[in-house]
Structure formats: C-alpha cells, structure tokens
Amino acid sequence: MTDVIAEQELTTLRVRIDSLDEQILELISQRASCAQEVARVKMRSLAEGETPVFYRPEREAWVLKHIMARNQGPLGNEEIARLFREIMSSCLALEQPLRVAYLGPEGTFSQAAVMKHFGHAVISVPMAAIDEVFREVAAGAVNFGVVPVENSTEGAINHTLDSFLEHDMVICGEVELRIHHHLLVGDVTKTDHITRIYSHAQSLAQCRKWLDAHYPNVERVAVSSNADAAKRVKGEWNSAAIAGDMAASLYGLTKLAEKIEDRPDNATRFLIIGSQEVPPTGDDKTSIIASMRNKPGALHELLMPFHEKGLDLSRVETRPSRSGKWTYVFFIDFAGHQRDPLVKDALEKIAQDAVALKVLGSYPKAVL
Template sequence: MSEDKLLPLRQKIDAIDAQLLDLLNQRALLAQEVGHVKAETNAPVFRPERESQVLRKAAERNPGPLLGADIQTIFREVMSACRALEKRVTVAYLGPTGTFTEQAVYRQFGHAVEGLPCASIDEVFRDAEAGTADFGVVPIENSSEGVINRTLDLLLQTTLCISGEIAIPIHHSLMTRQGDMQGVTRICAHSQALAQCNAWLNQNYPAIERHAVASNAEAARMAAADGSIAAIAGEIAVQKYQLQIVSANIQDDPHNRTRFAVIGRLHTGPSGRDQTSIVLSVPNKAGAVYDLLAPLARHGVSMTRFESRPARMGSWEYYFYVDLEGHEQDLKVAAALTELKDKAAFFKLLGSYPLAL
C-alpha cells in the first residue's frame, strides 16, 4: 500500500531531477562562455568576491525547507564544478590529507580543485609564491588558543596577499587503530590541538605522554601504523586512515573555531561584506599607537582585530596586525589607509577580501 503512495512521489522527484540536470548543464555552458571571455583579458578564473555574493544571495532568497547553509553548500559545489571547466585550481594546504586545513580548502573552493598537501605552513607559502599552487590555505587564528604565530610572521615577509578567509568549527576526536586505549603509551596531535584538549586530557588520561607533531593528520597516520599511539584529529581522519573513535568532541571549548586565510597573488574586488588586513609599526615615541589609530575613528572605520608581534630586532619594537571592516576601495577605508601610511613607521596591506560566510 505504501508503494502505491510512494510511486507518484518518486516519479515527481525523477522529473524534477531531470530538470535540475538540464539547468545545471545550461549553467555549465554559460560558465564556459564566461571562461572564454576571461581568457581574452587574462582575467582570473576564481573570483572570491563574486562567489561570496552568489552564496549570500542564495541563502537570502532561500524559502526553505532546506537550510540556508545547506543551500550554500550545494551552490558552492556547483560553482566549483563549473569553475573547473575553465581551469582546475590547485590549492596548497597544511597536510597530509585529513587535516582541518584541507576541510577549509573544500569549504572555500568546493571539491573540484586539485589539493596539494604540504608538510609545513612555510611550504604552503613557498608553493603559492613559486606558482606551484594557484592559492594556499593556512590557519591564522583559533578562538581558544589565539593566533598562529608562524602564519603571521610569514604574512609579514611574503609577496602574496590574502584573498579570502574561512572559519570552521573544530571538533576534536581521540582515535586509535583498535578503538580503545589499551596498550596506548602516547597521544599525538598538533600542539594547538593538544592545547585545545588540555583539560579533557588531564581529566581522562593524565598519565599518558603527549607528543606534538606537525599536524593532526600526521598523528592519525602514525596511529594507523602503530597501536601504541592515539591521535587527536577531526572525524575526516577516521575514514582516511581507517581508525576508530575512542571519544568524540574532546575539545575544551564546545564553540572552538579556527580561522584560515587564503593566500595568493589575486587582489580581490569588493563583495559588499569585506575585511581589510594590514600590518603596522609605529615610531618609538609616547602615544604613537594612539596617534596611529586615530584615523580609523576619524573616518568611521571599525577595527575588528588588533594583534602584536615582536619585530625581533632586539629593541622591544612590535608589528601590529590589524583587521578593519570594509574593503580598501571603500571611500572611508581608503581615506583612513592613506593617513595610516603617512603616520606609520612601517605599513603593509595584507589584502581586502570577503568575510567568511
């Protein structure tokens, strides 16, 4: 009896699927035409400001019952597949496969990209600078452990700019080859992950040695090869390395999130919801920092982040990493930046880019 009711519903779904397939290929043909036009002017294949606008508009127009975030996931993959018809973008990231950084790559670019796993953040920068990869994705800040210092240092030195950001929730799991902690003598993870799970580990496995490795995925790879090692990693590593979860969601902060930066040579245009990142240093005199930031207040530009790093010159000088609301081409931001350049002892524009969705 239920089959009699299901059959007409399934027939309607099949009909809609056929329409969707036709519309998707119509979109793909238009994307190919866009690619031909871009090729005439050597315009970039990936335009994060345009894709950000499309994703925001899709969520705003969505009447339901699908959630806005799910609609954005679908549209992101459609755009990724269409973009790949023009050129398959190569993206370097902190590897090996199974890291949260790889997850961030797919969150930004969709799955129709060529991922290039790297052994270190330095290598991600090198591959993007050398042109081995079109873009790189690197962690820049964690909500509970703060900034990734190595990323900040390399942003200061590189000729690349930031063309996008991704923010994803970080859920850590403890995993082993055998699915329990019997015989485990070491718990391995990236130093940030160990710190983010410190209280949980102190309560549950205080006597087991903790060992920091290059990435959580590397810890998962080690655990897959050695039953005496437990790894802390994301659930994506379970499938990739055939591990079993001992305990899930062991991070101390249930709202733990990491922010990632997309680096490359692309200078991103305004999307309507943007952020600008800069690095500054000030003359060594009283009130210099206050005087430096005064143009922001004068032009009504909001500062969303202010981070200091030692200049490593042995004279107690600092670089200040600042995030501002708006795009460098916005009138008030442009006016404030002009004044900041004049006042700062050092000024570097890291990039203007769409805010993470």
C-alpha cells in the first residue's frame, strides 16, 4: 500500500512539473519575442549611418543583480544567475549575435570566461595572442574581447597590461573564473611512463608544489596555452597535460588527477574590452594608467587623491614605461565610476601632477 501511495504522489508531482515546464517555456518565448521587439525599436530610432548598440553591460549587470536579490531558493544565487545569463544570451542573439575574441585555441580558460560572462549563444573567436585580441576589437572585426589580467596565485598578466599601453580600448566589464587544473592523459598514454608534462607557464607555476610531490623528475614543458597542451597529448604515449574541464572535454582526455592547483582559491580575473563607454550602475570599478615623473615620493603623490576622497583601491601594478629608461607607469583599479563626483575630483588632481593619465574605463563589478 505504501508503494502505491508513493507512486501516486510522484505522478501528481510529475504532472505539476510538466505544467510548470510549459509555463516556463511560454514565459521564455514571450521574453524572446520582447527582445526582438527591442531590436526593432532600436533600429527604427537610429540616425543615418549610426551603428545600433544591442549589448548593454550595465543593463545585463543590473538584471542579474536584481534576480539574485529576489531569489528565495532553493537554488543558490549563482546558479539562478547562470540560468538567467543563458536566457539573456539566447535572447540577445535574436537581436544581434555577438562576436567575442579570446586567447585561443579552443578549450582555454579564456574561452570559459567568455561563456561565463556572455553565455553560450555568442560566437567565440580564438586568437593566437593577447595582442591579436586587442587588434581584432580595434579593427571592429569583433564586438568585444576577453583578456586575462591577473591571477590570484601568480599576479598580473604582463602581456595584457602592455597591450593597454599600445591600444586605445575601453574596459566594459570583468569576470572572475575559479581555476581548477587537472592532470590529463589520452587514450594511448602509458600512465606509468610519463616523461613530459605540457601546460602554459602560468599553470605550471600554479601547480608547482603538486608536481614537485608527484612528478619531481618529469620534464615540464611550457606551451602557448593549456588547450595547446591538451591537443599535443592526444597523440603522445609518454606525455600528460595540465588543463581544465573544457580542454579535457574538447580533446577527449581523461583526468588522471583532479584539482591539482596548489591553492584551492586559485582564480583568474578577465577584462572585457570594447569600444563603448558604460554608464554607472552604482557598483562599479574604474581602471586607469598613470605615468609620474621619476622623483622621490611619486607613488605617494599618485595615491594621495584616492586616500583624500576615500576611494577603495583594489589593485596597483607597475610596468616599465616605453618612453624612457627607469621610468614607470602605474595600472590602478579602484571602486567607483568616472562620472561619480568624488572620482572626478580625484582624477582631476592626478591629471595635474601626472605626466600622463589614461582612463581605461568604468564598468560593473563582476556579478558571477
């Protein structure tokens, strides 16, 4: 009798789930139709020769934060936000499919960052180098680019910082990605005869202690990307690769060991670069490059306006300047938007004392 009652309850619940699925489908279809109408309204209102802007970073950030604030469970905020990100991504593709360049090849963490920020409905375009991502965006061949800027274990990505010195790009957003490294092998790998491990130099550094403990005498070969490492291993019997889930799935590799990064909180921050300035959302960051005169107290002079205005600094990086020997430029991230009065005052003060000041952009703080 108990089994009969349980089966009746399950049948009732399944009928209810089927009904809810139909309602969800209807609402998603209505949302998609509304997105198409938004596109038509935008196209009608364009001046002659004006390019339509379909993707609005500030709008997307507001929607996701609003959804998370209203979420009452049982699904967690991040899971709910990921579901809505995919709905928004598919709806946006009805208006205009976005083309987003990233550091390739396919299967890199940069591509994973693209999917996390924009959803799976975008057209992701792999590039061979970070500088090429900047050039594609500058040329208008893609709508946006995604570039790594810092890792919680290994620090700043200097190629990205240097590219900002060479190109006039606007930072439109950021995305933080938890980085989990796995030791991957192929179908033909003889796991007891591994003599070589491929990975990107950053990944090898992030797994240094684990490698010292488990493969101390195995050659470590730095390659252009983790995806390239995974691709090489596919046909070699004596090698393994360190890469992530996307590369493992793409190249059909098996995880010999999972999550081998030395620090469990290992994460990489990526920046979204484009050509459009982003209006304030109320929870923003601003990034700048400043070049100061080479004199005692130059860094203190640069940072003092932030202290005086109570602005929270989240990152300060130093790079050699291209303009002269033993001179430096400073990359600074801080809380606030360049249109905020306190931020405007601080930037005006810095501009008075600096040799050069370049605002890279103000953008919403990472939601996911």
